[in-house]
Amino acid sequence: MKIKGSIDINKPKSLVAELFADPNNLKEYQDGFQRKELVSGQIGQDGAVSKMYYKHGKREMELTETITVNRLPESFEAIYHHEHMDNTMKCTFVSIGDNKTRYEYEVDYVRMSWVMPRLMAILFPSVYRKQIEKWMRQFKEFAERQ
Numbered sequence: 387m388k389i390k391g392s393i394d395i396n397k398p399k400s401l402v403a404e405l406f407a408d409p410n411n412l413k414e415y416q417d418g419f420q421r422k423e424l425v426s427g428q429i430g431q432d433g434a435v436s437k438m439y440y441k442h443g444k445r446e447m448e449l450t451e452t453i454t455v456n457r458l459p460e461s462f463e464a465i466y467h468h469e470h471m472d473n474t475m476k477c478t479f480v481s482i483g484d485n486k487t488r489y490e491y492e493v494d495y496v497r498m499s500w501v502m503p504r505l506m507a508i509l510f511p512s513v514y515r516k517q518i519e520k521w522m523r524q525f526k527e528f529a530e531r532q
Contacts, residue, residue, distance in 0.1 A: 389515050392490040393522045395529050399479050402487040403459030405529050406477065409436075415524035418442045425450070432456055438466075472497040489525070493518055 395402050405411055407430060409422040418440040427434030431453065438449040447468065455463040461478045478490040495514065
């Protein structure tokens with residue numbers, strides 16, 4: 387299942403990419419984000435592997451992020467692994483004016499190995515899109531406050 391979209395942010399590309407690249411900002415726009423810990427490689431570099439921890443109510447979730455291509459401020463690509471699913475993410479930042487940036491994203495869910503995620507994807511595919519769009523709106527709001 388592939389989800390594509392974009393959002394326009396009223397800030398210059400250099401600032402938007404800088405805010406995106408800083409893991410300390412994740413808590414500002416990703417609900418439940420707690421921390422990100424480097425496992426191997428160099429922070430933000432191709433091949434870097436990090437654990438990302440989230441908490442939603444009593445439920446905790448751990449993701450493993452592997453950066454595949456970091457060409458910021460132009461683009462960023464990574465693979466995210468969870469015990470029940472894997473997805474890839476590609477983000478591109480395009481200047482559309484002196485003080486405006488288009489943040490284009492593509493998320494591809496490449497593996498869903500547990501029944502619930504598969505059922506959700508079949509019966510309610512908009513759930514995945516809505517979560518991504520929510521985080522994009524929250525990122526836009528955060529970036530525009532800077």
